[in-house]
Amino acid sequence: MSAVYVWIETFEGAANPASWEALGAGRQLADAAGVPLTAIVLGENAGAIANEAAQHGAEKAIVCEDATLHGFRLEPYAALLSHLVESNQPKAVVAVGTNSARELLAASAADTNSGLLTEITDMSLASDGSVQVTRPAYAGKVISEVTIDAAGTQFLLLRGRAFTPLDVDESATADITTVDAVLAEDEIATKIEAFEAASGTVNLSDAAIIVSGGRGMANNPAEAPPDAEDPVVWKAKDGFANTLTPLANVLGAAIGASRAAVDAGFIPYAHQVGQTGKTVSPDLYIACGISGAIQHQAGMRTSKIIVAINKDAEAPIFKLARFGIVGDLYEVVPALTEELKKRLGQQ
Amino acid sequence: MHVVVFTRSTPDTAAKVEVDANGQVTWGDAATVVNPWDEYSLEEAILQAQNNGGKSTVIAIGTEMHNDALKHSLAMGLDAAIRVWDDALEGTDSLAWATVAAAAVNKLGDVDLVIFGKESVDVGTDQHNYQTARKLGWPMLSYVAQILEVDYDAKTIKVERMLEQGRQIVTSKLPAVISVMKDINEPRYPSFIGIRKASKAEIPVWSLADLGVDLPATHTSTPTFKNLPKVDIQVEIMQGDIDEQVATLVDRLLEEKVL
Numbered sequence: 001m002s003a004v005y006v007w008i009e010t011f012e013g014a015a016n017p018a019s020w021e022a023l024g025a026g027r028q029l030a031d032a033a034g035v036p037l038t039a040i041v042l043g044e045n046a047g048a049i050a051n052e053a054a055q056h057g058a059e060k061a062i063v064c065e066d067a068t069l070h071g072f073r074l075e076p077y078a079a080l081l082s083h084l085v086e087s088n089q090p091k092a093v094v095a096v097g098t099n100s101a102r103e104l105l106a107a108s109a110a111d112t113n114s115g116l117l118t119e120i121t122d123m124s125l126a127s128d129g130s131v132q133v134t135r136p137a138y139a140g141k142v143i144s145e146v147t148i149d150a151a152g153t154q155f156l157l158l159r160g161r162a163f164t165p166l167d168v169d170e171s172a173t174a175d176i177t178t179v180d181a182v183l184a185e186d187e188i189a190t191k192i193e194a195f196e197a198a199s200g201t202v203n204l205s206d207a208a209i210i211v212s213g214g215r216g217m218a219n220n221p222a223e224a225p226p227d228a229e230d231p232v233v234w235k236a237k238d239g240f241a242n243t244l245t246p247l248a249n250v251l252g253a254a255i256g257a258s259r260a261a262v263d264a265g266f267i268p269y270a271h272q273v274g275q276t277g278k279t280v281s282p283d284l285y286i287a288c289g290i291s292g293a294i295q296h297q298a299g300m301r302t303s304k305i306i307v308a309i310n311k312d313a314e315a316p317i318f319k320l321a322r323f324g325i326v327g328d329l330y331e332v333v334p335a336l337t338e339e340l341k342k343r344l345g346q347q
Numbered sequence: 348m349h350v351v352v353f354t355r356s357t358p359d360t361a362a363k364v365e366v367d368a369n370g371q372v373t374w375g376d377a378a379t380v381v382n383p384w385d386e387y388s389l390e391e392a393i394l395q396a397q398n399n400g401g402k403s404t405v406i407a408i409g410t411e412m413h414n415d416a417l418k419h420s421l422a423m424g425l426d427a428a429i430r431v432w433d434d435a436l437e438g439t440d441s442l443a444w445a446t447v448a449a450a451a452v453n454k455l456g457d458v459d460l461v462i463f464g465k466e467s468v469d470v471g472t473d474q475h476n477y478q479t480a481r482k483l484g485w486p487m488l489s490y491v492a493q494i495l496e497v498d499y500d501a502k503t504i505k506v507e508r509m510l511e512q513g514r515q516i517v518t519s520k521l522p523a524v525i526s527v528m529k530d531i532n533e534p535r536y537p538s539f540i541g542i543r544k545a546s547k548a549e550i551p552v553w554s555l556a557d558l559g560v561d562l563p564a565t566h567t568s569t570p571t572f573k574n575l576p577k578v579d580i581q582v583e584i585m586q587g588d589i590d591e592q593v594a595t596l597v598d599r600l601l602e603e604k605v606l
Contacts, residue, residue, distance in 0.1 A: 074489075078481070106477040107478065107480070107481045109442070109474070110445055110481035110482055113442060115440065116567075118471075137470065137572065138468065139364075140575075141363070142364055142575065143573050144571070146570045147567070148567050151566060190488065190517055191519075192517055193505070195513060196513050197512060198511075198512060203511050205511060269528070276529060284600065293361070301575075304605060305603050318584075319582070320578060320580065323584075325585045325592050336596065336597070339594055339596075343601070
């Protein structure tokens with residue numbers, strides 16, 4: 001049991017900062033098991049990112065900058081990770097459960113017939129080497145406790161924002177080992193043809209603040225132009241763009257939405273929070289015109305502070321909220337935006 | 348061509364799910380539904396089979412409760428349904444699940460494409476999707492928002508994937524495993540005739556012996572469940588006129604250090 005591995009996710013030559021949370025969680029596990037903490041950094045600029053990982057707590061790093069690893073693809077990444085796991089038998093492989101990490105760790109666990117748990121919100125190492133894990137189940141409606149045995153490598157995917165990064169030590173360096181890729185380009189069935197970056201919005205999954213809109217977005221007093229295809233949809237879209245977005249901009253927040261708003265065509269699906277959308281746990285979640293159906297709650301109930309702005313004082317969202325304003329979001333949100341500008345010195 | 352989709356029965360999304368005094372997960376009288384993410388994979392399987400003169404098969408791995416999801420799938424228009432179950436699968440994890448899923452696809456023999464919904468809401472994970480692809484030795488294209496081109500003769504597929512950072516166009520060889528997002532289609536409702544036909548369908552059950560597989564060791568324990576901690580939040584409703592309300596709210600948010 002040579003080490004605790006942490007996969008450092010990279011994108012276009014930069015580390016995903018969520019990976020530092022995995023180093024924080026991995027550090028505890030490595031210390032408890034008495035093994036080194038090793039960052040696995042694959043892709044463009046891996047060497048420089050390994051040094052960053054050292055500043056965030058890794059003692060060792062395994063890097064590979066092979067061209068086949070530029071841009072995440074499951075086949076070459078999983079082939080290399082599985083090879084490293086088989087050769088070195090690490091105690092555990094840890095990552096924050098982003099899209100790519102979920103694929104990579106699940107694939108490598110399958111290749112090596114190892115145990116895997118996802119969406120981990122808490123974990124501890126038992127004296128027999130097993131890891132006891134807490135994770136949500138049934139769309140976050142209940143909590144599940146599971147143990148992963150010590151027989152092989154333990155693959156552990158963490159819920160984003162559930163674990164804390166370590167303090168940065170700018171003088172720290174890692175002992176870096178460079179390895180070769182396992183697959184050659186002609187052995188890989190998938191090719192990335194094109195990529196279009198999402199337009200400059202904050203990513204929901206790692207946002208510290210989220211401003212979300214629901215069905216109530218349709219009550220926009222702004223007049224829809226006569227040529228609008230659907231005046232209700234126009235009003236709601238205008239509300240997301242010109243009422244919620246200014247608030248989100250003041251706060252540096254991501255924009256979320258309820259399923260009702262997405263299904264009505266007010267905003268693209270990528271913004272949906274809830275059972276068939278994203279699960280989020282920001283420090284602050286501001287729900288505007290969202291009633292708070294159980295499916296929506298499943299996606300946001302672990303937010304630290306929930307603020308509800310809703311006309312209907314009986315809306316279920318007020319049972320979950322710490323603070324509430326009963327009122328028309330189209331009056332409250334602009335007033336709140338102005339107040340925040342004043343108080344946060346953005347006048 | 349032959350497309351396979353996996354599904355399962357899960358509690359109705361609106362159901363209140365709780366843990367009872369015996370530690371069992373219950374959802375009262377609420378019905379089970381097809382795993383909500385699978386509505387899209389089932390619809391896509393129907394479309395792929397229809398548009399390419401092929402066949403669609405839906406498979407559930409699990410006990411009899413999963414017949415409901417299979418019958419719903421048949422009622423939507425899937426061509427055939429199979430349930431895989433064996434008492435030896437009780438208490439096993441996603442590794443065993445994926446091994447069995449891959450064996451079932453291999454037993455069908457002529458499969459070009461396996462489609463999964465993004466995740467299963469009951470177990471709260473998508474790991475079985477990727478693990479099935481690995482056990483088959485096929486490429487995996489996850490988070491597919493759109494199938495742009497597919498050629499079952501040339502055995503190639505081109506898709507648009509929705510990632511956290513943006514949209515990616517990827518090509519792959521077939522056979523492949525894909526998982527689809529909500530964006531991909533508008534799932535149909537089962538027709539009355541479809542429901543009648545499905546209610547009479549005999550669904551074959553395959554055992555591990557039928558599949559001829561040995562299960563890998565399970566490394567994770569059977570989960571124990573508990574209820575969420577009681578939400579002990581007393582909402583503070585802001586008072587006064589709008590200016591006073593937002594000013595107090597900002598005070599509170601600054602006190603809570605979340606700004």
